[in-house]
Amino acid sequence: MIKDLVAQQKIDEIFLVSNAARGVTNIGVPYFSLTLQDSTGQLTARKWEVKPGDDDIFVVGNFVKITGEVVNYRNTLQIKVTDGSIIDERDVDVSDYIISAPIKREKLQQYLLGAVADIKQPDIHKVIEALVKGNLVSFSIYPAASKNHHEYASGLLHHTVGMLKAGKALCEVYPTLNADLLAAGIILHDMGKIFELSGPVIPKYTTEGRLVGHISIMNGKLKEKCDELKIDEEVSVLLQHMLLSSHGQPEFGSPVVPEVKEAEVLSLIDNLDARINMIDKAISSINEGEFTPRIASLEGRCFYKPKLK
Secondary structure (H helix, E strand, C coil), rough: HHHCCCCCEEHHHHHHHEEEEEEEEECCCEEEEEEECCCCCCEEEEEECCCHHHHHHHCCEEEEEEEEEEEEEEEEEEEEEEEEEEEEEHHHHHHHHCCCCCCCCCCHHHHHHHHHHHHCCHHHHHHHHHHHHHHHHHHHHHCCCCCCCCCECHHHHHHHHHHHHHHHHHHHHCCCHHHHHHHHHHHHHCCCCHEEEECCCCCCEHHHHHHHHHHHHHHHHHHHHHHHHHCCCHHHHHHHHHHHCCCHHHHHHHCCCEEECCCCCHHHHHHHHHHHHHHHHHHCCCCCCEECEEEEHHEECCEEEECCC
């Protein structure tokens, strides 16, 4: 398993290829840059000697039996691949190669449904309950993204529950916040990912996801459900605003900027939860007293893992 690998260990194991790209060295020699995955994590790999047929083997989504060695490159483990052969998907247990949320799905689902039940405003409760129950299976297994943060099975639910907990705490600190509106916005803000992405195994963008995007997709479904349930007009508009402004700024994908207090808080919680997840992922693969490699999605910064207990 990836989590158990150590430097200088010989490899003869099956992995799922979650990323693959051909590169060329400074002297013009081709190589493969890979990301290999099992249920315990991911690891970067390099195949420096490209052979005929490798383009058919090292393809995203393939299960490949890898031979090679684990090396320590700039304080980070990496697999130096010698060879690989395709393994038929029917000969593996796919669940052994899917990274899942660190909290059990059932526990996350229970918290989500509890948060829905806690919404007291009748119209907000009615529309959120209908949307959650109508999409609960997908909501519970989809990732929150194809990369960067919560990009694993049940990642969408994990991200949403983390935000709901943060939102609940903030409502205690700032009692003027409308707890029902904030919780509804949190639940809605990324629900469109179940239409934007293909699923929990090597998530890719769907055609609708690429051309329309999860915010716009979900806003259409929200408006349709509000009309169907005859939701109060202001409630409908407020919920749409929470969703449409959830990324905070146009350059980050929001059609509108937050102009309701709860919408501002939602965008901040979303950013906070995503960033903490990215930092946690990066420092999990290094030793105490070391710095992570630069993280592109966090302005190219390196993060230190303290020895402090």
